Amino acid sequence: MTAISTIDDVQAMLAGQGYVCGRALGTVVFLSLTLGRPLFLEGEAGVGKTEIAKAIAAGLGRRLIRLQCYEGLDASSAVYEWNFAEQMIAIRAAEAAGGVDRERLTDELFTEEFLIERPLLQAMRPQAGGAPVLLIDELDRTDEPFEAFLLEALSDFQVTIPELGTIAAPEPPIVILTSNRTREVHDALKRRCLYHWVDYPTFEREIEILQARAPEAAEKLSREVVAFVQRLRTEDLFKKPGVAETIDWAKCLLALDVIDLSPEVIADTVGAILKYQDDIQRLQGSEAKRILDEAKAGLEPA
Numbered sequence: 001m002t003a004i005s006t007i008d009d010v011q012a013m014l015a016g017q018g019y020v021c022g023r024a025l026g027t028v029v030f031l032s033l034t035l036g037r038p039l040f041l042e043g044e045a046g047v048g049k050t051e052i053a054k055a056i057a058a059g060l061g062r063r064l065i066r067l068q069c070y071e072g073l074d075a076s077s078a079v080y081e082w083n084f085a086e087q088m089i090a091i092r093a094a095e096a097a098g099g100v101d102r103e104r105l106t107d108e109l110f111t112e113e114f115l116i117e118r119p120l121l122q123a124m125r126p127q128a129g130g131a132p133v134l135l136i137d138e139l140d141r142t143d144e145p146f147e148a149f150l151l152e153a154l155s156d157f158q159v160t161i162p163e164l165g166t167i168a169a170p171e172p173p174i175v176i177l178t179s180n181r182t183r184e185v186h187d188a189l190k191r192r193c194l195y196h197w198v199d200y201p202t203f204e205r206e207i208e209i210l211q212a213r214a215p216e217a218a219e220k221l222s223r224e225v226v227a228f229v230q231r232l233r234t235e236d237l238f239k240k241p242g243v244a245e246t247i248d249w250a251k252c253l254l255a256l257d258v259i260d261l262s263p264e265v266i267a268d269t270v271g272a273i274l275k276y277q278d279d280i281q282r283l284q285g286s287e288a289k290r291i292l293d294e295a296k297a298g299l300e301p302a
Helices: 007-016 023-035 049-060 075-079 084-097 102-109 119-124 144-156 187-191 203-213 219-232 243-255 263-272 277-282 286-297
Strands: 039-042 064-068 080-082 115-117 133-137 158-161 165-168 174-179 194-197
Touching: 007 023, 007 049, 023 039, 023 049, 023 174, 023 194, 039 049, 049 064, 049 133, 049 174, 064 119, 075 080, 075 119, 075 144, 084 102, 119 133, 119 158, 119 165, 144 158, 144 187, 203 219, 203 243, 219 243, 219 286, 243 263, 263 286
Parallel strands: 039 174, 039 194, 064 133, 133 174
Antiparallel strands: 080 115, 158 165
């Protein structure tokens, strides 16, 4: 486990996990860890919001618990469920044995033995090595009722199960919430958190990231890949490639033993950086060559 006492410690810890971040993001992570405040990260898909939670958990030696949000997610699905299959088996076994005390049987059915813990409840439990990192991913996919529930849960770091009572975290988890901003998250929840907008990195920063995540890539190829992706982000695309796509593309090129970008290589591997057919169609013909020529022209000699 890494000791964290300064912002530099945070940046070094994240770098040790292959996550390169700037001073601003390092500062808000440091404050979140120091003050015990949830961290709310917004930004385009693929800029590294989810990865930072993974890097923090690995760097601190903590368990990562992930709640993947989706439309229709409710409190019970996020906290707990009863294992109905095991409960039915227990009922049938009791009936077969005869002399069933229904009241006692009911009490026995709603105990920890038959409880299925979901991410929020898991995060309230004591963990070996310290409080876990709770990642609430893509919160913007849920609706307002779940936000209201989450606001209460994160205020007191406790959840209530009617049959068992209130379960409070002995040590609050490290909470990271992410949003791709497909809709606005309510201000009341944001006020509980420290906030940071995770933007696309600068050319120099993205080179650092690529060197950390794909160190086997030659410098020339790395610079061409980043320059092309950064130039591509200025185009009118339905979904601009994120840092995740930059890394994936570089690894694909390495697997093909590519040493230099060309329109032909781009056409063969475009599915690694663009995920929508309309966007891919825009790169057909001379467009890929135009963007590549502009990207290479903007590169300074390495």
